[in-house]
Amino acid sequence: MKERLYLFDTTLRDGAQTNGVDFTLADKLAIAGMLDELGIDYVEGGYPGANPTDTELFATDRTLHTKFTAFGMTRRPGRSASNDPGLAALLAAKADAICFVAKSWDYHVKVALETTEEENLASIRDSVRAAKAKGREVLLDCEHFFDGYKANPQYALACAKAAYDEGARWVVLCDTNGGTLPHEAEAIVGEVCKVIPGDHVGIHAHNDTEQAVAISLAAVRAGARQIQGTLNGLGERCGNANLVSIIPTLKLKKDFADAFDIGVSDAALHKLAHISRALDERLNRGSNRHAPYVGESAFATKAGIHASAILKDPATYEHVAPDSVGNKRKVLVSEQAGKSNILAELERIGLKVDKDDPRIGRLLDVVKERETAGYAYETADASFEMLARRTLGTVPNYFDVNQFDVNVEQRYNAKGERVTVTMAVVKVKIGKDNVISAAEGNGPVNALDLALRKDLGKYQKYIDGLKLTDYRVRILNGGTGAVTRVLIESEDETGDHWTTVGVSANIIDASFQALMDSIIYKLVKSGAPA
Numbered sequence: 223m224k225e226r227l228y229l230f231d232t233t234l235r236d237g238a239q240t241n242g243v244d245f246t247l248a249d250k251l252a253i254a255g256m257l258d259e260l261g262i263d264y265v266e267g268g269y270p271g272a273n274p275t276d277t278e279l280f281a282t283d284r285t286l287h288t289k290f291t292a293f294g295m296t297r298r299p300g301r302s303a304s305n306d307p308g309l310a311a312l313l314a315a316k317a318d319a320i321c322f323v324a325k326s327w328d329y330h331v332k333v334a335l336e337t338t339e340e341e342n343l344a345s346i347r348d349s350v351r352a353a354k355a356k357g358r359e360v361l362l363d364c365e366h367f368f369d370g371y372k373a374n375p376q377y378a379l380a381c382a383k384a385a386y387d388e389g390a391r392w393v394v395l396c397d398t399n400g401g402t403l404p405h406e407a408e409a410i411v412g413e414v415c416k417v418i419p420g421d422h423v424g425i426h427a428h429n430d431t432e433q434a435v436a437i438s439l440a441a442v443r444a445g446a447r448q449i450q451g452t453l454n455g456l457g458e459r460c461g462n463a464n465l466v467s468i469i470p471t472l473k474l475k476k477d478f479a480d481a482f483d484i485g486v487s488d489a490a491l492h493k494l495a496h497i498s499r500a501l502d503e504r505l506n507r508g509s510n511r512h513a514p515y516v517g518e519s520a521f522a523t524k525a526g527i528h529a530s531a532i533l534k535d536p537a538t539y540e541h542v543a544p545d546s547v548g549n550k551r552k553v554l555v556s557e558q559a560g561k562s563n564i565l566a567e568l569e570r571i572g573l574k575v576d577k578d579d580p581r582i583g584r585l586l587d588v589v590k591e592r593e594t595a596g597y598a599y600e601t602a603d604a605s606f607e608m609l610a611r612r613t614l615g616t617v618p619n620y621f622d623v624n625q626f627d628v629n630v631e632q633r634y635n636a637k638g639e640r641v642t643v644t645m646a647v648v649k650v651k652i653g654k655d656n657v658i659s660a661a662e663g664n665g666p667v668n669a670l671d672l673a674l675r676k677d678l679g680k681y682q683k684y685i686d687g688l689k690l691t692d693y694r695v696r697i698l699n700g701g702t703g704a705v706t707r708v709l710i711e712s713e714d715e716t717g718d719h720w721t722t723v724g725v726s727a728n729i730i731d732a733s734f735q736a737l738m739d740s741i742i743y744k745l746v747k748s749g750a751p752a
């Protein structure tokens with residue numbers, strides 16, 4: 223019989239502390255959906271009452287399988303639980319579980335909280351009781367637990383015990399400053415599990431010595447049965463324990479896989495690389511190529527003896543199968559391996575081509591050349607498909623955009639207000655017909671998009687359900703100066719999503735390329751006749 227190990231994600235709360243990360247409500251909902259899809263047991267959404275985004279998030283109904291968790295403080299010292307507005311906001315939040323944070327280091331109780339040790343314990347008990355009375359599952363984050371334990375083990379334990387005895391489902395030991403080492407964590411968690419059953423103990427590690435994953439696994443070895451962490455190790459300072467590294471370790475490494483079940487299925491594990499990259503895309507930042515398991519280079523080998531051995535039997539130089547986490551093997555430089563990557567991609571999108579077809583080599587050259595120029599075909603799956611179809615000669619020439627013009631004007635309107643007005647005009651040739659469309663938009667790309675899709679004649683009905691759902695811009699500094707990469711995410715009436723890319727020194731031109739790819743992709747997908 224395997225034991226159940228629980229995963230608690232705090233990307234949306236602790237991860238929101240990352241320098242340069244600022245989640246919108248839409249970001250939070252999308253990321254919560256990704257975590258839910260992955261099979262994470264608890265998703266901590268944020269701190270209701272602390273900022274408008276989190277307050278709105280917890281006022282919204284959700285349909286997630288995960289236990290959506292609200293974070294907040296225990297009642298303030300010297301107040302009753304019923305007379306604390308912070309606690310009231312937390313209890314009112316639409317959440318399945320509440321995670322309280324409380325001091326567990328006597329020094330912090332005295333200096334930061336300016337109260338007595340007994341009052342801090344009473345605050346923990348009262349808060350747990352109040353949340354349980356509201357029907358919530360309760361967790362207590364014991365802040366500075368490891369430092370507190372080293373200074374005063376009796377008091378640190380008393381804080382944890384107070385919550386457990388009051389009925390908290392989980393007592394979470396936090397290494398708030400991130401300085402604890404794995405062997406220390408293992409010893410201290412072992413001591414805690416003598417007092418509180420391990421299946422009620424969690425670990426919350428920070429990565430300040432680059433060992434947050436190791437600390438989490440050491441805590442599990444010592445008896446803890448909940449791991450808290452974030453996607454891609456997001457978090458304040460050096461980040462939190464990286465769930466994207468922890469999950470495959472638990473699933474694929476024998477010692478853990480034989481002993482524990484987690485909520486992440488084998489099928490969900492296949493999506494891990496995709497989810498990790500999707501998060502970076504959403505944050506508009508490049509993915510770490512060298513990230514364990516999911517990085518683009520995690521299974522990349524340069525040509526030579528390793529590469530030729532890998533081609534004979536991948537297990538020779540790979541610790542796990544790249545496909546198990548949705549990643550890909552890459553053999554750099556080798557022409558042969560590049561070709562097999564392309565062939566695998568073509569098979570995935572349903573294009574049947576003979577492996578010795580000379581056009582494959584041509585496509586490979588074009589992909590390499592364009593990726594060097596800034597195109598990101600791994601993300602822009604639809605643009606890759608268009609490029610492949612064009613190279614293989616199977617995309618009809620539906621229409622030509624002979625000319626477009628985008629005009630941005632700033633002026634005073636009739637009310638004397640300063641306004642910016644954007645207008646786009648496109649001249650499109652569809653068969654024998656010439657069509658001119660104009661549209662106003664809230665910006666140049668929006669206006670261009672609206673004008674382009676306003677009238678495509680006989681093709682209009684095929685693109686009616688097309689919607690742009692995201693638009694992201696990155697400035698790339700190449701060898702020959704800055705270029706702009708635009709990624710556009712589209713959706714249609716069937717709920718399908720796809721991403722297209724454009725690259726140019728000019729942002730409008732880059733956007734135009736990505737828009738065109740998206741429209742043509744939709745026409746091909748819908749089976750529009752040539």
Ligand SMILES: [Zn+2]
Pocket residue numbers: 236396398426428462
């Ligand atoms: Zn933390």
